Amino acid sequence: MASKVAPKAATGPLNPKTVHREFFGFPGSVVIIATTTIVLYTWNFSCNVKDGCELPLTAERWAHIFAGAMNYQNYLSLEAFKYYVMWWTWLAALYFIIPATNIQGVVLRDGQRLSYLMNGFSSLLVTTLVTLAVYMKAGTEPFLWIADHFFELAVASWIFATSLALFVYIYSFRHSYVERPGKPTVMLGLAGNSGNPVYDFFIGRELNPRIGSLDVKVFCELRPGIMGWILLNVCFAIKQYKDQGSVSVSMWLAIVPQIWYCIETLIFEDKVLTTMDVTTDGFGWMLSFGDLTWVPFMYTVQARYLSFTPVTLSTPYAAFLAGMATCSYLVFRLSNNEKNAFRTNPNDPKVQHLKYITTESGSRLLISGWWGAARHINYTGDWMLGLAQCLATGMNTPMTYFFSGYFLVLLVHRNYRDEHKCHEKYKKDWDKYCEIVPYMFIPYVI
Known part of the structure; x- marks a missing residue:
């Protein structure tokens, strides 16, 4: 009723x-x-x-x-x-x-x-x-x-x-x-x-x-x-x-x-x-x-x-943007594929070699591969891909860069939500994981 x-x-x-x-x-x-x-x-x-x-x-x-x-x-x-x-x-x-x-x-x-x-x-x-x-x-x-x-x-x-x-x-x-x-x-x-x-x-x-x-x-x-x-x-x-x-x-x-x-x-x-x-x-x-x-x-x-x-771009600059977009996409897609493959079947030969820690709840957290480099490496690739698209519009106005700026705020906030959720779920195991994988977005930087 x-x-x-x-x-x-x-x-x-x-x-x-x-x-x-x-x-x-x-x-x-x-x-x-x-x-x-x-x-x-x-x-x-x-x-x-x-x-x-x-x-x-x-x-x-x-x-x-x-x-x-x-x-x-x-x-x-x-x-x-x-x-x-x-x-x-x-x-x-x-x-x-x-x-x-x-x-x-x-x-x-x-x-x-x-x-x-x-x-x-x-x-x-x-x-x-x-x-x-x-x-x-x-x-x-x-x-x-x-x-x-x-x-x-x-x-x-x-x-x-x-x-x-x-x-x-x-x-x-x-x-x-x-x-x-x-x-x-x-x-x-x-x-x-x-x-x-x-x-x-x-x-x-x-x-x-x-x-x-x-x-x-x-x-x-x-x-x-x-x-x-x-x-x-x-x-x-x-x-x-x-x-x-x-x-x-x-x-x-x-x-x-x-x-x-x-x-x-x-x-x-x-x-x-x-x-x-x-x-x-x-x-x-x-x-x-x-x-x-x-x-x-x-x-x-x-x-x-x-x-x-x-907007006319020089050939070297256009080649740089094409390379930046390609590399950023690969970081985004390969890291996400690795995560999803591991979640679906940790014994899959494609991800079986990866190292992980097992939490008290039974979940497994990757500490090698893409996810051993940074805890949210996929966000980095995603944002850099968007930035490459904005750079294609030249430097005449900041309004075409809104996509990149907004996306950065969105991903940082989502990172906060992810980190909060994981800390609530895994508690001390999450702290241990953060010690092993200390960088959030870019290895050896942040």
Whole structure:
């Protein structure tokens, strides 16, 4: 029977009430929702073909941004919202239609292992074929429309992401959460069971909200935003070709690593099942907005800038950036593959030679290979890959470096969460591990 009382924290051994609140709880969640939305608006009204790309450091620039934000008729578009809903629905339909591999997730607190349909890469291939068919029939016009109506689509995604987060928050109260022997309850996120509706809406109340077999969190993590990132980059490259006569080396260096990053994320989509987003965090506004709006519409700022600003790179500098991107990607991918292979089967010949320590809880912590070099070596590779993409835009504006700066803050914060979680879980064993592997990001440096 559904709960008919006011929202409050469900308590019990499996769903304990949240004590430690991330991001300073209620006030922090309000600040983050407001700040990220303001940043989305600021980067649109400060970095575009009409206004150039300058940080708003004067009252005049801020007045311009405020005036643009108030003139909502220019970006609040029913047509854009319709197209965004069609995009999300199309990918959800492919999730059910395309043959998929059934993968078991990690063991949850109640002993369950949820099943996930893995067909993201196949969905990308089908979507690519349909996109090519659209190009063959209609030419570049649909792609130029997307580039020219970028912000209308961004706002549409914000509305959709916020609505989805509100839906899953309300949806999480469909159960009584009474814990009975042999009958596991719906799992809540450890951080989102505070009883404060604003904070729980933001951080995510239910761990794995599902509509039928569609896991909303994993779907949003991998499909609409990741594939939207690819599509937007392609549209901006097409716009540059139309307006400037060619696709520049700088554009290729910015978008090729990003597109490949997205493709290989979908190729290795089952690896997301062991990440903190899936195993620990609930699905709320933070992930909904991050997956559906922030990733595709803020991470494409480099391509958007280059679509209206010619940037010429010297051959040696371009070669340096290509090498930097390649090496950074290899650090990121090889370290993650090593970790996932060890977690899946420590006796796999590929990782059997690695050294580790065994904790009192029975977990094994790697102390050799990539993870013997630094505790979060994958973060280093991930950040350096993003920095290489920003460097491709030249040095004319700091706004195209937002991706790198934000990503650094994100990874440092995630490192803090990882370290805190591991210290709570492994206690003295974690201290021992940190003595053996003293560096967090870069061996012999930090």
